[in-house]
Amino acid sequence: MKKFNHSLMQNNFTKSDLLEVKKLLSKKNIILTQSTKVEEFEKKWSNWLGVKYSVFVNSGSSANFISMLLLKIINKNKNKNEIIVPSLTWVSDVNSVIMNGFKPVFVDINLGNLSMNTDEVLKKINKKTLAVFITHAQGFNGLNSNLIKTLKKKKIHLIEDVCESHGAKFNGKKLGTYGLISNFSFYYAHHMTTIEGGMICTNDKKIYENLRILRSHGMLRESKNKSFEAKIIKKYKNLSPQFIFLFTTLNFRNTEIGATLGINQLKSLNSNNFKRTSNFKFFLKKLDGSKYFKNFDLKGSSNYAFPIILKTNNLIKRNNFEKIMMQKNIEFRRGNAGGGNQLRQPYLKKYLKKIKLYKFKNVEKIHFYGYYIGNYPNLKKNKIFNCFSYNIFYFISFSNVCYKSNRIRNF
Numbered sequence: 397m398k399k400f401n402h403s404l405m406q407n408n409f410t411k412s413d414l415l416e417v418k419k420l421l422s423k424k425n426i427i428l429t430q431s432t433k434v435e436e437f438e439k440k441w442s443n444w445l446g447v448k449y450s451v452f453v454n455s456g457s458s459a460n461f462i463s464m465l466l467l468k469i470i471n472k473n474k475n476k477n478e479i480i481v482p483s484l485t486w487v488s489d490v491n492s493v494i495m496n497g498f499k500p501v502f503v504d505i506n507l508g509n510l511s512m513n514t515d516e517v518l519k520k521i522n523k524k525t526l527a528v529f530i531t532h533a534q535g536f537n538g539l540n541s542n543l544i545k546t547l548k549k550k551k552i553h554l555i556e557d558v559c560e561s562h563g564a565k566f567n568g569k570k571l572g573t574y575g576l577i578s579n580f581s582f583y584y585a586h587h588m589t590t591i592e593g594g595m596i597c598t599n600d601k602k603i604y605e606n607l608r609i610l611r612s613h614g615m616l617r618e619s620k621n622k623s624f625e626a627k628i629i630k631k632y633k634n635l636s637p638q639f640i641f642l643f644t645t646l647n648f649r650n651t652e653i654g655a656t657l658g659i660n661q662l663k664s665l666n667s668n669n670f671k672r673t674s675n676f677k678f679f680l681k682k683l684d685g686s687k688y689f690k691n692f693d694l695k696g697s698s699n700y701a702f703p704i705i706l707k708t709n710n711l712i713k714r715n716n717f718e719k720i721m722m723q724k725n726i727e728f729r730r731g732n733a734g735g736g737n738q739l740r741q742p743y744l745k746k747y748l749k750k751i752k753l754y755k756f757k758n759v760e761k762i763h764f765y766g767y768y769i770g771n772y773p774n775l776k777k778n779k780i781f782n783c784f785s786y787n788i789f790y791f792i793s794f795s796n797v798c799y800k801s802n803r804i805r806n807f
Contacts, residue, residue, distance in 0.1 A: 398725075399725075400725045400726065400727040401724060401725040401726060402725070402726045402727065402769065402770060403727045403770055404585070404727040404728065404729065404768075404769065404770045405584060405585040405770060405772075406770065406772040406774075407584075408584070408588065408589045408661065408772075409589070409657070410660075410664075412660055413657055413660050413661060416656050416657070416659070416660045417653055417656055417657065420433070420652060420653065420656050421653075426652070427652060428651055428652050428653060429649065429651055429652065430452075430612075430649045430650060430651065430652070431652050432652075433652040433655035433656050433659070434452050434649075434650060434651075434652065434654075434655040436655065436659060437452055437655040437656075437658045437659050437662075438450040438451065438452050438595075440659060440662055441595055441597075441658070441662065442597065444662060444665070445570055445572055445573060445597060446569070446570055446573050447572070447573055447578075447597045447598065447599055448598070448599045448601070448604070449597065449598050449599070449600075449601070449603075449604035449607075450595050450596065450597045451595065451596045451597075451604070451607045451608055451611055452593065452594075452595055452650050452654070452655060452658070453593070453594045453595070453596060453611055453648045453649070453650055454592060454593060454594065454648050454649065454650045454654075455581065455583070455592050455593060455594045455648075456486075456488070456557075456559040456579060456580060456581025456582070456583060456593075456594035457486070457488035457492075457581075457594070458594055458648040459559075459579035459580065459581070459594035459595065459596045460486075460488045460489050460492040460557065460579050461488065461491075461492040461495065461496075461648075462596060462607060462610050462611065462645075462648060463492065463555055463577045463579055463596060464479070464492040464493055464495070464496040464498065464529075464555075465492075465496050465610055465643075465645060466577065466603060466606055466607060466610060467479075467496070467498075467526065467527060467553065467555070468496045468497060468498070469606065469610075469643065470603070470606075471526060473526075475523070475524060476523075476524055476525065476526040477497070477498050477499055477524060477526060478498065478499045478500075478501050478522070478524040478525050478526060479493045479498045479499070479500055479501065479525075479526060479527050479528075479529050480501045480502075480503060480512070480517055480520055480521070480525060480527070480528045480529065481493060481500045481501065481502060481503075481512075481529050481531075482502070482503060482505055482511060482512040482530070482531050482533075482538075482759075483502045483503065483504060483505060483737055483738055483739055483756050483759040484505045484510055484511075484531070484533060484732065484733060484734060484736070484737065484738070484759045484762055485531040485533070485557065485733065485734055485738060486531070486557070486559065486733060486734045487734060487738065487741070487743070489529060489531060489557055490738055490744070491743070493529065494747060498526065499524075500747070501520050501525075502738070502739060502748075502756070503516040503517050503520060504516055504755070504756045504757060504758050504759055505533075505758050505759050505762070506693075506758065507689060507691070507705060507758050507761065507762070508536075508691055508692055508693045509533070509536035509537060509538055509692070509693045510533035510534055510536055510538075510703065510732060510733065510762070511530060511531060511532060511533055511536060511537075511538025512528075512530055512531070512538060513758070514540055514542060514543045517543060518542075518543075518546060521546070521550065521552065525550075525552055526552070526553060527552060527553035527554070527555050527576075528543070528547060528552060528553070528554055528555070529555045529557065530554065530555070530556055530557065530575075531557040531559075531560075531733070532556065532557065532558050532560065532561035532564060532571050533560055533561070533732065533733045534560050534561070534699060534700065534701050534703055534732065534733055534768060535560060535561045535564055535672075535673075535676075535697050535698045535699035535700055535701070536561065536564065536692065536693060536697050536699070537561070537564050537565065537566045537571060537693070537695070537696045537697065539566045539571070539574060540566075541567075544574060553575070553576045553577075554574060554575040554576060555575050555576060555577050555578070555579075556571060556572055556574060556575040556577070556578035556579065557578075557579050558571045558572040558578050558579065558580050559579060559580055559581035559583075559586065559594070560581070560586065560700060560701075560733060561697075561698055562580060562586065562587035562588065562665065562669065562698060562700075563587065563665065563666065563669040563698040564696055564697055564698040565696035565698075566696055568696075571696075572597055573597075573599075576598065576600065576603070577596060577597070577598050577603065577607075578596070578597045578598070579594060579595070579596055579597075580594060580595040580596075580597070581593070581594050582594060582595070582654075582658060582661075585700070586700060587665060587668065587669060587672070587698065587700050588658070588661040588662065588664075588665050588668070589657065589661060590650065590654035590655070590657045590658045590661070591654060591657065592654070593650050593654045593658065605619050605620065605621050605624070606643075608620065609642055609643060610643055610645045610648075611645075611647075611648045611649055612647060612648070612649055613641060613645065613646065613647055614641040614642045614643035614644065614645045615639070615640065615641055615642075616628050616629070616637070616640040616641070616642055617637070617638055617640075628640060628642070664773075667773075668773040669698045671773040671774075671775075672698070672699055672700055672771050672772070672773055673694075673697060673698055673699055674777075675699075675702075675771050675775050675777070675780060676694075676697075676699040676702060676771055677694065678777050678780060678781075679702050679771070679780055680692065680694075682780075682781065683704075686707070687706070687707055687708070688704060688705065688706060688707060689705035689706075689707060699771060700771060701768040701769065701770065701771050702768060702769045702770070702771050703732055703766065703767070703768045704728075704766070704767040704768065704769065705761065705762065705765060705766045705767075706765040706766075706767075708765065709761075709764075709765065711764070714764065714765055718730070726769060727769065727770065728767050728768070728769050729767060729768055730764075730766065730767050731762060731763050731766060731767075732762050732766045732767065732768050733768070736759070736762055736763030736764070736766070737753070737756060737759045737760055737762070737763040739751050739753065739756060739759075740753070740763065
């Protein structure tokens with residue numbers, strides 16, 4: 397594996413994390429599949445976030461899928477089959493919509509928060525709209541009061557993908573507390589990690605019960621509602637109470653090891669978020685605003701990466717930018733979250749026809765001229781400055797340094 401001067405991701409595990417796992421594994425007759433540690437993590441996560449219920453699963457993608465499956469189950473009006481989604485998101489958001497029989501309706505994004513453009517969302521709401529599935533991308537808040545008010549008035553569900561924005565806030569309240577359901581990811585590269593993992597959150601008790609069942613093969617025994625359980629057992633007298641499957645679903649459970657890591661990682665999440673956000677503000681302050689977009693909406697943000705948007709629309713200059721990045725061993729991803737404009741991806745070709753890409757101006761900008769690079773808690777400000785003003789001296793263009801390289805003078 398290639399070693400970078402600045403890698404996209406960094407191991408978030410601490411000695412303390414490994415010690416807690418070691419303690420778990422040293423116990424006699426230990427259960428490693430979903431058990432008491434999972435429930436403990438769910439309760440502590442709920443308290444941290446500010447919701448009533450949380451369900452720990454094996455990935456953020458699974459959280460997305462189960463959320464859409466839950467919508468399908470509770471949807472009483474089958475004419476409502478459209479889910480509004482951003483054109484800049486992770487593939488599992490869109491696939492979860494399609495795989496559960498819904499139609500994705502795409503909207504463009506705002507460059508300032510990389511999230512869906514509210515005006516476009518409101519224009520595309522119609523009698524078929526069941527939900528808005530918002531992605532809070534790369535630590536930015538995508539909500540505003542007008543969107544929340546309109547969705548509530550029209551009785552349209554809000555589903556929040558907060559996989560990249562742990563701890564980010566809107567109006568002083570954490571993202572993931574506004575929607576009917578919210579999803580989080582604990583992937584290796586995100587704000588905190590359980591190696592692979594995700595969380596589904598809600599304040600609705602009935603939805604919580606269904607989420608627990610959907611997580612585990614659709615088994616009735618996952619329910620905590622004893623009266624409901626007794627009613628179903630009575631209805632299906634010819635079935636073993638331990639093996640009654642209510643829904644068509646799969647196994648999305650996580651493990652006691654993942655939960656143990658999550659519990660310990662959660663202890664430092666707030667402090668790590670503060671460090672990452674401080675790093676990003678410092679990085680952004682030093683960028684040359686004549687060459688790079690700087691007008692991000694930082695209020696309430698919790699950034700796990702450094703987004704970079706070139707102001708140029710010249711592909712030759714962009715390619716030179718990438719060439720220097722590679723020469724200086726700076727790992728990067730073009731297209732920001734999810735690889736840019738989802739509408740260009742081959743998996744969507746058979747579902748969408750006559751796509752007018754010119755109507756998606758901002759996501760097209762990100763697709764061709766947007767990037768992100770790594771931002772981790774132990775990244776010191778002097779390292780940020782030294783690495784990005786010396787190692788990639790000629791293209792990041794920090795405002796307090798004078799550049800004379802002919803290769804990038806025209807950026």
